[in-house]
Amino acid sequence: xxxxxxxxxxxxxxxxxxxxxxxxxxxxxxxxxxxxxxxxxxxxxxxxxxxxxxxxxxxxxxxxxxxxxxxxxxxxxxxxxxxxxxxxxxxxxxxxxxxxxxxxxxxxxxxxxxxxxxxxxxxxxxxxxxxxxxxxxxxxxxxxxxxxxxxxxxxxxxxxxxxxxxxxxxxxxxxxxxxxxxxxxxxxxxxxxxxxxxxxxxxxxxxxxxxxxxxxxxxxxxxxxxxxxxxxxxxxxxxxxxxxxxxxxxxxxxxxxxxxxxxxxxxxxxxxxxxxxxxxxxxxxxxxxxxxxxxxxxxxxxxxxxxxxxxxxxxxxxxxxxxxxxxxxxxxxxxxxxxxxxxxxxxxxxxxxxxxxxxxxxxxxx
Numbered sequence: 001x002x003x004x005x006x007x008x009x010x011x012x013x014x015x016x017x018x019x020x021x022x023x024x025x026x027x028x029x030x031x032x033x034x035x036x037x038x039x040x041x042x043x044x045x046x047x048x049x050x051x052x053x054x055x056x057x058x059x060x061x062x063x064x065x066x067x068x069x070x071x072x073x074x075x076x077x078x079x080x081x082x083x084x085x086x087x088x089x090x091x092x093x094x095x096x097x098x099x100x101x102x103x104x105x106x107x108x109x110x111x112x113x114x115x116x117x118x119x120x121x122x123x124x125x126x127x128x129x130x131x132x133x134x135x136x137x138x139x140x141x142x143x144x145x146x147x148x149x150x151x152x153x154x155x156x157x158x159x160x161x162x163x164x165x166x167x168x169x170x171x172x173x174x175x176x177x178x179x180x181x182x183x184x185x186x187x188x189x190x191x192x193x194x195x196x197x198x199x200x201x202x203x204x205x206x207x208x209x210x211x212x213x214x215x216x217x218x219x220x221x222x223x224x225x226x227x228x229x230x231x232x233x234x235x236x237x238x239x240x241x242x243x244x245x246x247x248x249x250x251x252x253x254x255x256x257x258x259x260x261x262x263x264x265x266x267x268x269x270x271x272x273x274x275x276x277x278x279x280x281x282x283x284x285x286x287x288x289x290x291x292x293x294x295x296x297x298x299x300x301x302x303x304x305x306x307x308x309x310x311x312x313x314x315x316x317x318x319x320x321x322x323x324x325x326x327x328x329x330x331x332x333x334x335x336x337x338x339x340x341x342x343x344x345x346x347x348x349x350x351x352x353x354x355x356x357x358x359x360x361x362x363x364x365x366x
């Protein structure tokens with residue numbers, strides 16, 4: 001069944017566990033017609049702790065089930081304020097991602113959302129890709145392609161750098177007809193981003209994150225730790241490739257003996273250096289890097305990135321794109337592509353054998 005341009009609401013609960021982004025988008029799954037309202041619903045400290053305790057636990061275990069209840073209810077809270085006619089793209093909350101085992105776990109009940117909100121929900125975007133040999137991530141590149149073509153209207157290559165809990169990059173060549181076309185995209189997780197920094201700050205100072213990178217700005221980088229970090233075999237693997245949020249959990253332990261400011265500076269430097277290393281895997285170097293995600297609000301991190309990489313680095317907001325809501329918009333876009341049975345991933349974005357349309361549709365009861 002084909003659809004014309006329809007409204008969809010995308011939701012993103014990222015690995016930084018700060019809350020839920022929800023954004024409306026009008027699209028036919030190919031072009032971007034109109035952006036709608038967006039909202040953010042923060043997690044309480046109790047909710048955040050419940051989710052954090054469920055990381056890397058069995059999907060049917062008590063910790064994961066408790067997290068599912070929290071994630072589901074929080075989505076109901078925010079989605080009830082949106083247009084009742086729009087389809088929902090529900091990503092859920094990732095609790096574990098193990099591409100080497102062809103396994104990924106996103107919690108939250110799409111079925112309960114469909115029943116409670118009385119509207120269709122598209123969820124489980126990653127499983128089909130993994131069944132087709134893909135990594136199941138990253139999934140935003142197809143939306144990056146649409147943004148580059150329809151909003152930025154660029155005719156040259158551009159790189160999107162998303163700094164969430166994990167960092168991922170997408171090289172877009174808009175000269176190709178569609179995102180699944182060979183060489184139109186290259187995407188992969190470059191390394192950690194806010195995850196280790198937030199974990200360290202939360203553990204040490206009982207604060208959610210290093211606001212504006214002020215703590216890191218006062219510290220001295222430990223080069224030995226950065227060098228050891230870069231020796232991780234992940235960085236030499238060719239793309240496509242993806243990471244679990246806790247792949248570099250030992251990094252937080254490694255900075256434990258350091259002064260708080262030195263530890264924050266070292267963790268931030270690790271992020272910048274891993275992006276630099278990731279760019280070596282690209283077939284060509286773009287002139288422009290567009291930064292999105294929460295990490296773009298960290299001036300210390302952006303300064304380190306600017307010092308380490310040669311392309312010009314710009315905040316995606318400077319181009320009229322909401323860098324906070326980009327991933328939520330992406331899942332609105334992908335939801336419509338699923339309804340139209342269009343691909344949502346390709347060999348060059350996740351490593352799947354063929355372009356794949358992921359996602360499962362949960363129909364509302366009429």
